[in-house]
Amino acid sequence: MKYASVVSLKEQLFGERKVAASALSGARQKGLMAGVTASAIVSVPKAPIALGITGKNGNFKLAVRVHERSQGIKVVLDDIYRRCKGEMSVKIVGNVVKQAPWHQSLNRPLRIGGSVGHYQITAGTLGCFVTKDGSEDFILSNNHVLANENLGRVGANILQPGDADGGRNPRDKVGDLAKFVRLKKRGNLVDCAMATIDEGMEYYYNELESLGPITGVRTDPLEDGEPVFKVGRTTGVTKGRVSAIELDRLVVGFDMGDLEFDSQIEIEPVGSAPFSLGGDSGSLIVDSKRKAVGLLFAGNDIDATYANDINNVLSALKVDLVF
Secondary structure: OOOOHHHHHHHHHHHHHHHHHHHHHHHHHHHOOOOOHHHHHHHOOOOOHHHHHHHHEEEEEEEEEEEOOOOOHHHHHHHHHHHHHEEEEEEEEEEEEEEEOHHHHHHHEEEEEEEEEEEOOOOOEOEEEEEEOEEEEEEEHHHHOOOOOOOOOOOEEEEEEOHHHHHOOOOOOOEEEEEEOOOOOOOOOOOOOOEEEOOOOEEEEOOOOOEEEEOEOOOOOOOOOEEEEEEEEOEEEEEEEEEEEEEEEEEEOOOOOEEEOEEEOEEEEEOOOOOOOOOOOOOOOEEOOOOOOOEEEEEEOOOOOEEEEEEHHHHHHHHOOOO
């Protein structure tokens, strides 16, 4: 399909959710499933489905991501298949949750990819450094890493390493929570926050260990199968490939409940090891030219990692990437 056709179909499916929910409910009560529209997928609470786009070179497909199997899911997928004339990519991604922690060391100077976190959370990853008006640099990571899922107050202590990795408050304080974008039930584009850097604290501002320096921010759309890389506190340096873009209605489990995200990037591993595991949340994802493309925030710890578009992150926080 053409790119515009996939976008149109995705919007159409989501736009019919209320009608579809009613149809699906009635079909279940009567023991009938035939004829239920594909848009019912967004209205089945036990089996949410996210829709995105995959493909390149003018040949695109609808990316369908199923969180779990449930009654009636086959008829829904069959109907999607019919409506997109088979031009779809289906993947069961299972339970997608925020990335949780493992161990990492004390880093002085601070390094991209190191363990970091709000003093009341376990730990996540220091993604990179950003600047506001070129006058002051900040640490960039996720809201759930630096702001404790909206519970953190501006000025709260940020530790490196995080508490789960032996960081202690206030001994290992490296900065203060400066700003975060609040997480909400639906319509999230980003899971991001930033922290000040304590006076006198040294840091390697743009070096991705084993990869080289960050070279800028990617502005061109990502393509299906394109290689990407990240440095995270749990799995270190890993290589993956883009498997979907503009993924909408992605349901992610947080401590505060299940939240929906739109316009997300999906990445699959290259080889047998996962692209990310618990504790890699907040990692900066770059392309083969080391241009920033996304901020990692969730995954299923097997074969699917999810990231915010870095342009949405920088815009939401009103900052620029330091490189």
